[in-house]
Amino acid sequence: MRKLWIGFAGLAALVLTGCGYNTIQSQDEHVKAAWSEVLNQYKRRADLVPNLVNTVKGYAEQEQHVLIAVTEARAKVGSIQATPELINDPAAFAKFQAAQSELSSALSRLLVVTENYPQLKSDANFRDLQAQLEGTENRITVARNRYIQAVQAYNVTVRSFPANLTAMMFSYHVKPNFAVDNEADISKPPAVEFTPAASRP
Numbered sequence: 001m002r003k004l005w006i007g008f009a010g011l012a013a014l015v016l017t018g019c020g021y022n023t024i025q026s027q028d029e030h031v032k033a034a035w036s037e038v039l040n041q042y043k044r045r046a047d048l049v050p051n052l053v054n055t056v057k058g059y060a061e062q063e064q065h066v067l068i069a070v071t072e073a074r075a076k077v078g079s080i081q082a083t084p085e086l087i088n089d090p091a092a093f094a095k096f097q098a099a100q101s102e103l104s105s106a107l108s109r110l111l112v113v114t115e116n117y118p119q120l121k122s123d124a125n126f127r128d129l130q131a132q133l134e135g136t137e138n139r140i141t142v143a144r145n146r147y148i149q150a151v152q153a154y155n156v157t158v159r160s161f162p163a164n165l166t167a168m169m170f171s172y173h174v175k176p177n178f179a180v181d182n183e184a185d186i187s188k189p190p191a192v193e194f195t196p197a198a199s200r201p
Contacts, residue, residue: 020163024172027154032084034147039082041140042100049074052129059120066113073103093176144178151177
């Protein structure tokens with residue numbers, strides 16, 4: 001009886017190996033790790049926002065609409081529960097992506113507005129925050145690209161025969177990914193219209 005169980009276990013291991021089970025497991029873990037890094041970098045950016053807004057407010061109080069937009073966008077990002085399960089829910093993932101895109105746009109507008117305030121640009125605290133933000137945006141881009149690649153590899157596996165049969169059996173589904181169109185939108189500076197300096201109070 002024991003030999004029968006050992007033989008059955010060996011056969012099961014052989015079948016699972018040949019049908020892509022181990023590959024799916026490995027790629028799923030890779031996706032989770034890449035997603036954790038995306039969240040880590042987005043959190044890093046969100047943590048910079050309050051100090052950045054307060055610093056800008058000290059020199060550009062009249063730019064309330066821009067400051068409020070950044071604050072509201074950060075609040076929206078913070079209201080989304082970015083759990084590991086989010087990457088298995090296309091609707092929740094799209095909501096998360098839209099909120100992060102809105103914060104990206106709001107921060108871009110804020111940095112464009114600061115060009116009109118030489119004193120602010122020369123402030124050491126602002127320069128430090130700006131450098132941290134730029135570094136974080138670069139890390140976000142790298143983390144997103146790694147996540148995109150990890151998800152692409154995983155999705156190809158769970159949609160390919162015979163691994164797709166294993167994926168169905170163990171309830172592994174295609175995961176949502178960052179859209180290329182969205183990536184292009186984020187990298188484009190927003191069009192902003194300014195009130196002429198002479199008309200400012």
